[in-house]
Amino acid sequence: MLSVLALTSMVLLGIASQTTAIVVYTSWERHALVGTDVRLSCSFFSWQWTSPDVTFSWHYRPDGAKDSIAIFHYAGGAPYVDNKGPFRDRLEFVGNPSRRDGSILIKNVDFADNGTFTCDAKNPPDIAGRPSHVRLLVFEKVPVQAGVITGAIIGVVLGLLILIVAIYYLMRFLVARRVFSLSMSKHGKKGKGKEGSQQKQKPKVPLVFISF
């Protein structure tokens, strides 16, 4: 009993010492069509309450480039949007920091916007954590996902098969019931014990032959 208590307290202490690590969440990849708006979402998990000094910052690294540039910063309760770089007049802050949401909206994306966006959030005193990356891919037309058409064709054919089998058995059941009710009404209550002794074939080894 004492050992269980000691073990539990050790585990809790272990968890408590981990509480000062902030975890930032973004999507893995975003796909967008040329000319549309795309919303990059960023959120974080932290054991502390959301502080009024919470900060969000977004960086952008184009595909193939070595360095990343800062495009957005939120601090002291006010958003600061990039007005000199490639996203000037196209970037908008649509997040809600008190709800731990630091999302940004990029309007009218182009092929030059392909790249990796990094979101970093800090919630004092919880500041030790890793930023999270989301990759933006801009397409001229949205490509078909792998396996969607395959699954659709297989599903439709098998569905039709099951439907045909179900309808066949339903028809047989209905016809048999109709015949049964007709014969019942014709012969009244005269129970003819003919049914039941028709199948007498013993299943021997079945043989087949070909005939035309």
Place this chain on the structure above:
Amino acid sequence: MLLLLLGIVVLHVAALVLLFVSTIVSAWVGNPNSSSDLWTNCTTLNGESRCDPADTGVWIQAVQALMILSIIFCFLSLFLFFCQLFTLQKGGRFFLTGVFQIFASLFVMSGAIIYTVMNSEWVHESESYGFSYILAWVAFPLAFISGLIYVILRKRE
């Protein structure tokens, strides 16, 4: 007569095995350096080989679906054959089994035809057809003949 039964089952299972091998093994088209099939494209450069998933085109997915459907129908017809063997009345025909097997052969045929016609989209010019492709074409007449045999077969007690 048991020999006939055995022969028919062997033919059916042979068609099924060919379908499986053709769908799974990556050798539809290939050259000494690379091979590709319905699911991946594999290339070997300087002794190191890497595989990428196949393009997500509309037609290659249709071929994938048709090959999988043909395997499913061939399997179902084998199962139906054994069911009907024990439940059919004397003199009855294995009609359902034959129909399923013929459907399987038609699916393989459509898949192979679509692959042949449309493969300029995803295949390099230097590549030639591999053995999986040939197996798919061989499986089609095998399955078709097997289906026909089932349709004209009669059960004898």
